[in-house]
Every structure is written in C-alpha cells, then in structure tokens.
Amino acid sequence: MSSPVWHPFTQHGLGEPIPLVTRAEGAALHTADGRRIIDAISSWWVTTHGHCHPRIMAAIAAQAAALDQIIFAGWTHEPAEAVARGLVEIMPPALEHVFFSDSGSTSVEVALKMALGYWLNRGEPRHRVLVLEHSYHGDTIGAMSIGARGVFNQAYAPLLFDVGTIPFPAGGAEQAALDALEAGCRAGAAAFIVEPLLLGAGGMLIYPPRVLAEMRRICAAHGVLFIADEVMTGWGRTGTLLACEQADVVPDILCLSKGLTGGAVPLAVTMATAPIYAAHLSTDRARMFFHSSSYTANPIACAAAAANLEIWRDEPVRERIAGLARHQQDRLAALASHPNVRNPRAIGTVTAMELSEGEGDYLSSRGPALLAFFRERDLLLRPLGNTVYVMPPYCIDDGDLDAIYTAIAAAADALPG
DSSP states (O other): OOOOOOOTTOOGGGOOOOOOEEEEEBTEEEETTSOEEEETTHHHHTOSSOBTOHHHHHHHHHHHTTOOOOOOSSOOOHHHHHHHHHHHHHSOTTEEEEEEESSHHHHHHHHHHHHHHHHHHHTOOOOOEEEETTOOOOSSHHHHHTSOOSTTTGGGGGGOOOOEEEOOOOTTOHHHHHHHHHHHHHTTOSEEEEOSSEETTTTSEEOOHHHHHHHHHHHHHTTOEEEEEOTTTTTTTTSSSSGGGGGTOOOSEEEEOGGGGTTSSOOEEEEEEHHHHHHHOSSOGGGSOOOOOTTTTOHHHHHHHHHHHHHHHHSOHHHHHHHHHHHHHHHHHHHTTOTTEEEEEEETTEEEEEESSSOOOTTOTHHHHHHHHHHHTTEEOOOBTTEEEEOOOTTOOHHHHHHHHHHHHHHHHHSOO
16 A cells, blocks of 8 residues: 655655655664665755754653643743743844744744834835845745745746845856845845855855855845845854854844754744844734744754754864865865766865756756665765755764765766766
8 A cells, every 4th residue: 555645845656765764863864674874965954963862862852741832922931941042142142032933934934024024113115025046945935935936836926926036146247146136225125035155955056255245235235134044054064053154244134943953853943133123022012023833932842952052062063064074075076077077066064066967957857866876875865956965964974974975976977978
C-alpha cells in the first residue's frame, strides 16, 4: 500500500524512492534499511550543531514534562522570556523587540505587516515593497509575493501583490542594482527586503558586503525600512552569527528561524527596532499589531531555542564554523579546475558550483539525476537544478566531508566533457 503522505517539492508521479529515516545523530541520518546517510545540507539548512544535540534534546524533554503549550496573547512563560532576553543580548543592540512566530515564511509575513503597520500608524501612505531579483522568502502568500516569480508560484499569481524588483548585483553590475534601489527608494517605498550576502533557493548566489552596506545606506537616506531575511544566512552559515555583520549593517527588522532552535523544532522570531514597536504602541486597541497563530512562542520550541543560545554562549561555535569554512574551501579548491565544474564559490560554511554549462534551472532534468546519484552514495544533497551546494552541520568530520566532495567529483566525471 502506498503512503498517504503528500511530500513538499515532490512530484509523486515520478515514483522516486522516499527513504524512511528512523534516527539521526550529529551529521548523519539512519534509515530503516540500515543505511547511514551524510546530511550534507543540514536537512534543508536548519541543523546547525548536529542532529539530536544532547543539550537541546534535554531541554525539550524537561520542558515537555512541565508546560507543553499556552496561549501567548496576554500570557507569557519563562522559556519565551529567556529566548527574548538572549536574543537581545546576542543580536545588534538596536533590535530591542522580539515577536515570535512559527517558521521562516511567517517571520517574513510578520516583518511585512510590521513595516506596513508602521507607515499606516504614522499616517504616511507608503505601501510599495522592494525586493531583490532571484530572492526567495517562503511559500506563504506575502512571502511568495516578494520572491522571484516563476514555476514555483505561477498557479497562485492572482493572489500575489505587486512589488518593485531590484536587479541582482552580479559582478560588474553592482552599480545598476544600486541605482535601481535608489530610484525605488526615492519614489517612496515602504520597505526593502533582502537575503544578506547569499541568496539561497535562487541558486546560492553571493554578493559582497560592500554592496549590502550601500543598500542599507540608500534605504536609510530615504527613510525606507530595511528588512534582513536571515532565516537561512543567520546562525553562522555565512561565517558570522549574522551575514549583516560582515557589512556592519543593522536592519530595522530582522527575520530569524531555521537555526534558532539548532534545527530541532520549528520556531521563528521577527526582531524590530524601537521606532517599529513605538508605531504600534498606543492606548488605542485598533493600533495593536494584529498577528498570531495558536502556537506562537510554543514553550517546548522556546526551550530548544534557549538551549541553542546557551550553546552559542558556552561552546566554541564560532571556532567550529571557522574551521568548517576552511575545510570546505580547501575541498572546493580541489574541484575548481574540473572541466565540468563552473563558478565554484564559497561563503562561510556554504559552498556551491554548477555542474556543466548553464544556469541552475530548478526543473532541469539534471537535478533529479544528480539527486539520485548522491542518494545512491548515501548522501543527502539536493541540487537546485544543476547547482550543487554543500551546507553541512558544524559538527561534520573530515571523513564525511571527504565522502561528500568525492561524490561531487564523481558526478562531475560522469557528465559529458
């Protein structure tokens, strides 16, 4: 009997195998048929310190025995208070306020609503949102509206609102992107949202910190709110706690999820500066911030996030990240001269490349073929078309890294020269 489960981003009509994972530890997944799978993409970019980290698992178990769930509208609990305090301590000081939600997509929805509410409550008619070409911010309606348009969301086009798209600042085209942002800001945009330094689902596209810094400067000069979507780039992926650090940028609104709990359970936050919060602060109940879900700030998820923050405080996480970045880049350098490897690139703990000519078209037939190639070699690598990227947990060892890059080299060898 076939499974009734409908999997995300999966065309069940192709009949591709779906392995049953029974347990995980560190950088490895274990399947029902006895295979050990190296998790080379952190299970969709979420697992930072490794699967089933003992401190996070212990915090989840202890909290589950004490308080499982409580409405967060008008009530609070210590795990949420601890996470909020910890975030304010570790993040840029201007980000004073923490709003909880459930996923990266919802943290972005919250950010958009905060931005538009800010302008409404100030009595200024600003509504237009500016976005970066090739960006991805999630699969809810608002998040899809500010992401790249294409096969991912063409069926839902009637639901999406119009945005202003700024060209991606590719090498040699940075000024054109900055000029377009300047024009959009001058026209009175409400906000600009960006994935700092690294666009994930858009093809692991990298741009330099100086461009991010100039984008922030332009927005500030025109009073346009700057929203940093660090759902994927945060928690050390680009080499620093936040990618924004590398450009000395502090956003007006910051979106965090994925590594917030070490990847163990779903949780997200949207952090905001004092002016954003103050615009919603009033004795008039009609000016409150109207957003929530039943599981906002779930105590068990918050306990996991609090444990993650303790790990960042107590353990040499930044040193692990720096070491992994060096090891990744060394292995990437060994592949760079391969005739079927194009545009090898790295930022922090992330490496990426195209195998063969052309851009990374998600629906390219090469994507499923590469996915199967790696799956047969006990690797969880999920290419974006012909773009292969590696984004492992920070605990991965040299042997597993060698296996990943050996397999990528074999995949490149198997392609027509």
